[in-house]
Amino acid sequence: MNKQMRVAFIGAGNMAEAMISGIVKTKTLEPQQVLVTNHSNEDRLLELHNRYGVQGIVRDRFPLATADVIILAMKPKDAEQSLLSIKNHIKPNQVVMSVLAGISTSFMEEHLNEGQQVIRVMPNTSSMLQESATAVSPGGHCTMNNVVMAKNLLKAIGEVYVIEEDQMDLFTGIAGSGPAYYYYLMEHIEKTARENGMDPAQAREIGAQTILGAAKMMLEREESPAQLRRNITSKNGTTASGLDALAENGGGKAIKAAVEGAMNRSKEISEQLEKTPVNQ
Ligand SMILES: NC(=O)C1=CN([C@@H]2O[C@H](COP(=O)(O)OP(=O)(O)OC[C@H]3O[C@@H](n4cnc5c(N)ncnc54)[C@H](O)[C@@H]3O)[C@@H](O)[C@H]2O)C=CC1
Numbered sequence: 244m245n246k247q248m249r250v251a252f253i254g255a256g257n258m259a260e261a262m263i264s265g266i267v268k269t270k271t272l273e274p275q276q277v278l279v280t281n282h283s284n285e286d287r288l289l290e291l292h293n294r295y296g297v298q299g300i301v302r303d304r305f306p307l308a309t310a311d312v313i314i315l316a317m318k319p320k321d322a323e324q325s326l327l328s329i330k331n332h333i334k335p336n337q338v339v340m341s342v343l344a345g346i347s348t349s350f351m352e353e354h355l356n357e358g359q360q361v362i363r364v365m366p367n368t369s370s371m372l373q374e375s376a377t378a379v380s381p382g383g384h385c386t387m388n389n390v391v392m393a394k395n396l397l398k399a400i401g402e403v404y405v406i407e408e409d410q411m412d413l414f415t416g417i418a419g420s421g422p423a424y425y426y427y428l429m430e431h432i433e434k435t436a437r438e439n440g441m442d443p444a445q446a447r448e449i450g451a452q453t454i455l456g457a458a459k460m461m462l463e464r465e466e467s468p469a470q471l472r473r474n475i476t477s478k479n480g481t482t483a484s485g486l487d488a489l490a491e492n493g494g495g496k497a498i499k500a501a502v503e504g505a506m507n508r509s510k511e512i513s514e515q516l517e518k519t520p521v522n523q
């Protein structure tokens with residue numbers, strides 16, 4: 244990417260770190276091209292500097308005007324106050340990206356200056372290993388160049404999908420929150436393995452390799468997941484017993500409920516924020 248480009252993270256939590264890690268490790272940007280600030284924790288900024296070489300700068304001295312891209316990475320409840328606090332320090336041609344669940348491009352546009360270029364992004368924490376599934380939806384004032392720039396930057400953290408914004412809540416339920424479902428699955432596999440006498444560390448490695456193998460099969464083979472499942476399921480065999488137990492215990496319903504639960508919470512965050520009058 245452009246050697247002059249500067250990317251500024253506002254928010255220095257888990258998601259910002261996962262993205263910074265991907266961007267620096269892949270050398271998409273040099274560490275000094277990445278700036279990061281947070282609410283008040285200077286030790287955390289120093290930690291990110293020591294770990295990745297990026298510039299951790301306290302909020303009062305944060306050189307916002309020098310950034311080409313500003314990435315909002317605070318919690319959704321802090322979004323309004325943060326947007327209003329940057330509004331008078333930025334120009335419309337600085338691209339404001341948000342990774343916040345439930346924060347729409349129209350909410351960002353309403354709280355920034357007329358014509359501001361904004362992009363809604365939904366990554367996940369696998370960004371840390373460049374394995375995120377990341378969605379991008381541009382706001383109304385973005386150009387094609389903005390979208391290309393966002394894709395090139397976000398490729399540093401994994402695969403990037405440009406989607407319609409009305410699919411963003413669903414995407415959040417599948418991929419933003421998604422890694423947590425697989426971790427939860429693994430927690431239960433590990434627990435079951437331990438209860439049945441296997442060393443938990445070994446169970447974790449075996450379980451993770453199994454998820455990785457299945458994920459690669461789904462990405463690289465032509466067959467549908469249903470066909471891949473049938474390929475393993477011998478009549479009266481072990482898999483059939485396992486799958487019957489999953490169905491009897493509401494496995495499919497639980498997965499649907501998880502995705503829809505996260506999706507609905509994303510919608511609810513948007514609705515709650517949109518009810519609040521713009522407080523300039
Ligand atoms: N953790 C995840 O897996 C994912 C999180 N997200 C989104 O990323 C956002 C951040 O999530 P986490 O990193 O997990 O949260 P976190 O709680 O770890 O980090 C939040 C950061 O924002 C900072 N902050 C809060 N208000 C601020 C302000 N006014 N100015 C500057 N900094 C401020 C805090 O000091 C902290 O560094 C959330 O909005 C979430 O929806 C999106 C995709 C995945």
Ligand SMILES: O=C(O)[C@@H]1CCC=N1
Nearest residue numbers: 343344415419420421
């Ligand atoms: O739990 C959350 O709200 C954030 C958004 C997507 C993943 N984590």
